[in-house]
Amino acid sequence: MTLSVHSAVVERLRAAGCVFAEDEADLLLAAAAGPDELDAMVARRASGLPLEHVVGWAEFGGLRVTVDPGVFVPRRRTEFLVREAASLAGPGAVVVDLCCGSGALGAALAASLGRVELHAADVDPAAVACARRNVGAAGGRVHEGDLYAALPETLLGRVDVLLANVPYVPSDEVALLPAEAREHEARVALDGGSDGLDVLRRVTADAPRWLAPGGRLLFETSERQVPAAVAAVTAAGLVPRVVTDEELYATVVVGARTGA
Numbered sequence: 001m002t003l004s005v006h007s008a009v010v011e012r013l014r015a016a017g018c019v020f021a022e023d024e025a026d027l028l029l030a031a032a033a034g035p036d037e038l039d040a041m042v043a044r045r046a047s048g049l050p051l052e053h054v055v056g057w058a059e060f061g062g063l064r065v066t067v068d069p070g071v072f073v074p075r076r077r078t079e080f081l082v083r084e085a086a087s088l089a090g091p092g093a094v095v096v097d098l099c100c101g102s103g104a105l106g107a108a109l110a111a112s113l114g115r116v117e118l119h120a121a122d123v124d125p126a127a128v129a130c131a132r133r134n135v136g137a138a139g140g141r142v143h144e145g146d147l148y149a150a151l152p153e154t155l156l157g158r159v160d161v162l163l164a165n166v167p168y169v170p171s172d173e174v175a176l177l178p179a180e181a182r183e184h185e186a187r188v189a190l191d192g193g194s195d196g197l198d199v200l201r202r203v204t205a206d207a208p209r210w211l212a213p214g215g216r217l218l219f220e221t222s223e224r225q226v227p228a229a230v231a232a233v234t235a236a237g238l239v240p241r242v243v244t245d246e247e248l249y250a251t252v253v254v255g256a257r258t259g260a
């Protein structure tokens, strides 16, 4: 591709309001098989489709994760949750990625830990199909259904690491999200109910039945939600701990089942 093609793409992206137009142009130029595809990709991006949906993948935890249309784009911030989980588990761990979306978290944790028994689950069939490619590549299995109902009962009391990046945006704040999320990610991936913690409370309440002694539940939350999220963890009989990463602006709550 010539410099003028690159400049033209940058110009179109800038005009559409893309803040990182230069970087995005590099990615689109690398992804397109030819001028026609490049033109179509730039048009889709300029119309507001998330870059990850245009190219079909996102970078997460050092992996290139497939992200299908409508499926939640894994956020770089969430790499902190995976790092925290990796520090708590070792090879051979039983890992469940609940509300898995693309399956990025489980796949990245498996890549970091080496051999694990990995299960992922989501209620959205589009997410499940997408996760099957990412989690399958990591040697894991993906189940479809509502929270724990999707999981095989053989996992009861055996889960060492329960990742649960559930939807946690309060319902009346979904409309305030950037258009990329609002218009191109499924509502079920974003809306956490009136205070944003409805799905989370269901996850915490049942977590002790699925966790192994000493196992941990990890989820992301907003700073504002920490007191209520910690209360939900405590009410379930787990021991809470809050960790933050200022650079990524990420807050993670860890709930430990005692008795290791």
Ligand SMILES: C[S@@+](CC[C@H](N)C(=O)[O-])C[C@H]1O[C@@H](n2cnc3c(N)ncnc32)[C@H](O)[C@@H]1O
Pocket: 072, 073, 074, 075, 078, 098, 099, 100, 101, 102, 103, 104, 105, 121, 122, 123, 124, 127, 145, 146, 147, 164, 165, 166, 167, 168, 186, 188, 189, 190, 199
């Ligand atoms: C915020 S997205 C996170 C996806 C993924 N964990 C990530 O961080 O990239 C939340 C995911 O939860 C799923 N979800 C919402 N409610 C669910 C439920 N009741 N049971 C299973 N999955 C659910 C959505 O389909 C969506 O994929």
